[in-house]
Structure formats: structure tokens, C-alpha cells
Amino acid sequence: MPRRDGCGPPWFSGQLRGCGRRLTAARELILDVMSRKEGHFSVEEVYAAVRKQYPRVGLVTVYRTLTLLVEMGLLACHEFGDGRARYEMIRGSKSEDHHHHLVCTSCNRVVDYRDFIDDEVQLLKKTEAALSKRFRFKINDHVIEFYGLCEKCQK
């Protein structure tokens, strides 16, 4: 699959080269697919989307590319308990993009939210401080997920 110049964001090529990597059509395409829609996508979903445009792309390449994009800090990977990894584009800097999840246990829809209310920020700060001291952990990150039923599924 030869690549065509001019596709994809110009910084992508540079960032790849910066770590001794090469720009290929598959990589551009996968990045493009991931950036076009908001949400969390399984490998299979990305694979299907990519194949619509270039049926020659292999599943293995999707796996490898997604892993690469996570290493490069462009994607985040998360699992919601169904045994398959989900990938999501990181928009803005990593810290700006930090968010929590609201998961519908019926339709599996995942809602991100990042404009936390003060109470939630307070909650995290106080709890982190207390836990750090109590268990002598150096806390670097956290995962907060709420599970329930979305509006549609409540009916």
C-alpha cells in the first residue's frame, strides 16, 4: 500500500521521524480514522473502518499501529471489562485531556466528561492526599468510572 503525499497532519511525519519511525499510508489512515470520530473504539472497529478505504490493510497492522500511537502519546487505551481493548484519541495535552467515564451497563455506551465539578476535584485531592500518607504510595494516576443506565435504557 503506497502512500500518497499530502495526507494527514504535517506534524505526524515529524513526530514519527523523531523516534526513528516512518510515515506510511496505514499509519496516516488509522490516525485519521481515530481523529475523525469521538469515542472509544475496539481494534475490530478501527480495522473495519480502515478497510472501507483500503481493504489491503491487515488486522495485525492495526494492532501494531494502535500500540505505536499509544506509545507516541496520541491515543489512550482502556478496557471496560468486556475483554477487548478500546482506543481513544487524546485531544490536547495529556493532562488537559484527563477525564472520567460514565458507562451504561445496558447498551455499553461510554460517556466521557472532563469539566469536573468542584466537589469531584475536592474529592480526588483529599482522597489522594490521605491515601498517599496512609499507605505510603506515590500516586500518579486514577481511574474513576460510574456505572448505571443511560436515559434510553432506563425505559
Added chain:
Amino acid sequence: MPRRDGCGPPWFSGQLRGCGRRLTAARELILDVMSRKEGHFSVEEVYAAVRKQYPRVGLVTVYRTLTLLVEMGLLACHEFGDGRARYEMIRGSKSEDHHHHLVCTSCNRVVDYRDFIDDEVQLLKKTEAALSKRFRFKINDHVIEFYGLCEKCQK
């Protein structure tokens, strides 16, 4: 593997029969292993512990029994992102046993804590209420995990 009477808690047999199930040596043994130590155990870990006492037990039985015990409400199952399920004994009622996790990203040790500070409970309630209203979700549960380095791994 014939079973020997008198092992395990007496209520276990009754609870099994209550749902048309039978008491077997493997089930008693696995329950015993799980209740003896606090913590989260992978299937492989339970399997190894069980085999020390009865090498004839098969891995499949461990899988099936752990699933059964979760269905019976005696164990909780959780995944921490390394692709393998972890099982943990539920002590006391399910709601009493609710807890959060502190995970060391270096040695994978998981610390539970359940004596939340008052602030934590209060703030969590407020956050849930706000999210419920905003996204019209009926929130039933949540997962809170902090990731970092434990005391040993900081060195």
C-alpha cells in the same frame, strides 16, 4: 476426588443446595483457599494453591467454581488491565464490603481500602447526584482506582 465431611463452613452446603447445586471437595477447597487470604487472586494463583493440597483438581474446575462463587455472591471478580481476571472474597454484605483500590504499577500489588474518610463519602454522593442530573444516568455503582508506586517500589 471424593469429599470428606466436616470441612468448610456448614452454610455453604445449604446455600449450594438452595440453588440446586452440590457440595464437592473441589468447591470446598477453592472456597477455603479464597477465604484464607485477603487479596485479589488470578485463576492461575488459585489453581496453584488448590493443587498443593489436591493435585488432581483441574484448571477448568477452578474456572467453573470461581464463576459459580461469583454467581452465588461469595466472590467478586475484577480486572486491573493486565488481561487476567482477579477474584476476591466478599466479607460481610455486599454493600458493607464496598471498597476502592490502590494499585502499584510496578509490582502489581493491589491494596483495598474501605474506611473512607467522611469527606470522601460526602463528595462522592454530590458528584453522583450532579452526574445523574447532567447526563440523565441512573447511577448504580462506581469504580475508583488510584495508580502509583508502593513504598518498596519507590526505591
Added chain:
DNA sequence: GTCCTTGCAAATTGTTTGCACCCCA
């Protein structure tokens, strides 16, 4: 031309299922 990438097939890993035999109740 060099050496990173890709695609295919095969291997791995964690888990589940089919089935004949076993054993609790």
C-alpha cells in the same frame, strides 16, 4: 541500498465448551 513496515500464517494466552466418566444426594 538500508532497514523499518507490512501481511500472512502460526504461535500464545486466557478462557470456554463438548463429552465420557464420576460421584453427591
Added chain:
DNA sequence: TGGGGTGCAAACAATTTGCAAGGAC
């Protein structure tokens, strides 16, 4: 004695790896 339980092997699903051919630079 009957129907659930067990162990083994095989099936499965998600993901990874070996390797030869292809393409970026």
C-alpha cells in the same frame, strides 16, 4: 440411581510473533 460435577482435549477469541517481501527515505 439420576443428574449435576469433573477432567481432558479441543475450541475460541483477543492479541503477539516469525519471517519473507515490500516500500520509505
